[in-house]
Amino acid sequence: MISAPCRSFMQNKGSLYSSTLSAISTAYIALDAAESFREIVRPSSSVFTHTESNGTHFCTFKDIQEGFDALAQPDRSQLVEGIRKCNSIYHVRRCHHHCLVTQIEQDTYLANSLVFTYAKYGALYDSKAVFKLIIDRSVVTWTALISALVRHEAYLDALLLYRQMHQEGTTPNNVTFIALLGACMNREFLTEGKRLHACISKEQLSDVILGTSIITMYGRCRSLEDARALFSQLPNANIVTWNAIMTIYVELEQGKEAIFLIQRMHSAGLEPNDCTYINGLKACALLEDITLGRAIHVCVVAEGLISDIVVSNSLVNMYGKCGALDDALYIFSGMPKHDVITWNGIISSYVQQGYGAEGLELFRNMQQQGIKPERVTFINVVGACANITALDEGKWIHACLLNDALESDSQVGNALIHMYGQCGALKLARIVFYKVRPHNVVSWTAITSAFAQQGRAKEALHLFQEMQENHVKPDDVAYISVLSACSHAGLVEEGIWCFLSMWEYGLNPNIEHYVCMIDLFGRAGLLSEAEEFMCKMPRWHDGRLWAALLSSCTIHSDIYRGKNAAEQMITFGAGETASYVLLANLYAANVKRDSESPALVLSKMMSLSDEEGDSESMRILLDRMVAAYMGSYD
DNA sequence: CCTTATGAGA
Numbered sequence A: 001m002i003s004a005p006c007r008s009f010m011q012n013k014g015s016l017y018s019s020t021l022s023a024i025s026t027a028y029i030a031l032d033a034a035e036s037f038r039e040i041v042r043p044s045s046s047v048f049t050h051t052e053s054n055g056t057h058f059c060t061f062k063d064i065q066e067g068f069d070a071l072a073q074p075d076r077s078q079l080v081e082g083i084r085k086c087n088s089i090y091h092v093r094r095c096h097h098h099c100l101v102t103q104i105e106q107d108t109y110l111a112n113s114l115v116f117t118y119a120k121y122g123a124l125y126d127s128k129a130v131f132k133l134i135i136d137r138s139v140v141t142w143t144a145l146i147s148a149l150v151r152h153e154a155y156l157d158a159l160l161l162y163r164q165m166h167q168e169g170t171t172p173n174n175v176t177f178i179a180l181l182g183a184c185m186n187r188e189f190l191t192e193g194k195r196l197h198a199c200i201s202k203e204q205l206s207d208v209i210l211g212t213s214i215i216t217m218y219g220r221c222r223s224l225e226d227a228r229a230l231f232s233q234l235p236n237a238n239i240v241t242w243n244a245i246m247t248i249y250v251e252l253e254q255g256k257e258a259i260f261l262i263q264r265m266h267s268a269g270l271e272p273n274d275c276t277y278i279n280g281l282k283a284c285a286l287l288e289d290i291t292l293g294r295a296i297h298v299c300v301v302a303e304g305l306i307s308d309i310v311v312s313n314s315l316v317n318m319y320g321k322c323g324a325l326d327d328a329l330y331i332f333s334g335m336p337k338h339d340v341i342t343w344n345g346i347i348s349s350y351v352q353q354g355y356g357a358e359g360l361e362l363f364r365n366m367q368q369q370g371i372k373p374e375r376v377t378f379i380n381v382v383g384a385c386a387n388i389t390a391l392d393e394g395k396w397i398h399a400c401l402l403n404d405a406l407e408s409d410s411q412v413g414n415a416l417i418h419m420y421g422q423c424g425a426l427k428l429a430r431i432v433f434y435k436v437r438p439h440n441v442v443s444w445t446a447i448t449s450a451f452a453q454q455g456r457a458k459e460a461l462h463l464f465q466e467m468q469e470n471h472v473k474p475d476d477v478a479y480i481s482v483l484s485a486c487s488h489a490g491l492v493e494e495g496i497w498c499f500l501s502m503w504e505y506g507l508n509p510n511i512e513h514y515v516c517m518i519d520l521f522g523r524a525g526l527l528s529e530a531e532e533f534m535c536k537m538p539r540w541h542d543g544r545l546w547a548a549l550l551s552s553c554t555i556h557s558d559i560y561r562g563k564n565a566a567e568q569m570i571t572f573g574a575g576e577t578a579s580y581v582l583l584a585n586l587y588a589a590n591v592k593r594d595s596e597s598p599a600l601v602l603s604k605m606m607s608l609s610d611e612e613g614d615s616e617s618m619r620i621l622l623d624r625m626v627a628a629y630m631g632s633y634d
Numbered sequence B: 001c002c003t004t005a006t007g008a009g010a
Helices: A004-011 A017-031 A033-041 A061-070 A076-084 A089-101 A108-120 A124-133 A139-151 A155-167 A174-184 A187-199 A208-220 A224-233 A239-251 A255-267 A274-287 A290-302 A309-321 A325-334 A340-352 A356-368 A375-387 A391-402 A410-423 A426-435 A441-453 A457-469 A476-489 A492-505 A511-523 A527-535 A543-555 A559-571 A576-589 A597-612 A615-632
Strands: none
Touching: A076 A089, A076 A108, A089 A108, A089 A124, A108 A124, A108 A139, A124 A139, A139 A155, A139 A174, A155 A174, A155 A187, A174 A187, A174 A208, A187 A208, A187 A224, A208 A224, A208 A239, A224 A239, A239 A255, A239 A274, A255 A274, A274 A290, A274 A309, A290 A309, A309 A325, A309 A340, A325 A340, A340 A356, A340 A375, A356 A375, A375 A391, A375 A410, A391 A410, A410 A426, A410 A441, A426 A441, A441 A457, A441 A476, A457 A476, A457 A492, A476 A492, A476 A511, A492 A511, A511 A527, A511 A543, A527 A543, A543 A559
């Protein structure tokens, strides 16, 4: 949006000040020559006085422009006000032009507001150019540009500018520090943030806003310890400070500590506000504590905060994460307005509970309401397609998100890979995989498990290998997908080899890895090896392992081992009903050989039915038993 | 006198 003459001037750093001045003028006059000419030649009048009662203030930018148009030489305070009222880069240019025409652009205050306002509308280049021309740079000048750079995510530039400011002998004030701390909101800038903290004196820390900014900085750098240390030293922490520290606990997934903070806050004599409740609800979602969530819901209603869309969105989310879809829908329906976040919340609630079709239905409703989906929406609806293996719908959504160039986003891309993997569209999964950058463990695991789940174990193993050759360290999830690929394909040796390689990466196998191993031996018919392996394991007192063994016994018709496994499964608490279902499958498969056992299992099931009340699995079981008996007469 | 400025949903 910068004109060519203007740009060529900017690049001509060697120009003398006087000549640059006229160059700027030329540039801006060239920008809209006719317009400017008209402004300059028009005779002055007293347009400014026609506005409000106090005479010197304007309402809108239009008033000001009319004023400028009428006056060839607006005065300084009029220009300052004009700049402040700008609402587009075009307006700023016009004001700048008037500053030049009236030859008062060297006024530091005026220039400061130009630096800031240019930056506000994204014209960093113009902002820097004005900055360079200012001779008497004050703290405010530096701070204006620093905060502009931070706002435009040019963090390194902002910090470099701070260094230059320091070298030129200007002392930063609280506002400068607040802006600079904004440049350190990422782990990689933690050292820089600590350095800034060290430059801030005790007196300066009595400014709550500054203190809170440092805490937030430590939070974003995920350094809870530094944040807590400072928090205990702050003399006048307010509700915002407490909320800031609470946000850190929530972001570090320490739900209990976050909730505990509400109580401590209360005893410190502070009343929670909307932000406190938002954090509290997020903590409930983390803890999946619906009781606490309901308690906060009551508070929110009592304090009239339910009309706040952010609070309501948090409620939808909390209920959704706790699996209470009816409650989530109740909040959702009661809301007068739904934004993208609301829709994301309700859609993800359904998808995460396994209701992919309903999630997609909601997605269509959302689009009918004219709400544009964004990153998180796409991640959820692609997940919904994976959930119900809706390949056509998935392709259609994939096409939609191409417009926003979201395909290469790692989270969206991984969701797509997973979806195509689930749908068996491995070619498409691979195409997306090569578009995602950079390839991290998650994307490698997504593509590996896509092949693994389709029974293409050799390719899955190859991808696993390739990942390591690309110096990406596998994590425990990657191992689960590759181990299960081996067990499904009967690649016992490869599976063992993979399992052993976990130690090379310093990974300790968890129960799921052990389940994969039992499965690996069991499926291959190596039942005694599976048993042997289990007995050598550190945590064999887990019903899930015996369940894996039992299902292998079912495949290989090993009734003796199967019975034992079922007993162990019950002993180690993997659900009595589940063990009987598996055992019934075993008997059902061998009904000709051992015709009395099914009746025994059935009677055991009946005796359980009152206590467990698990009618669904009971029904499935009975169906299977009946089918087995029918089959035995063939 | 005018310019720079904190916390939050997914």
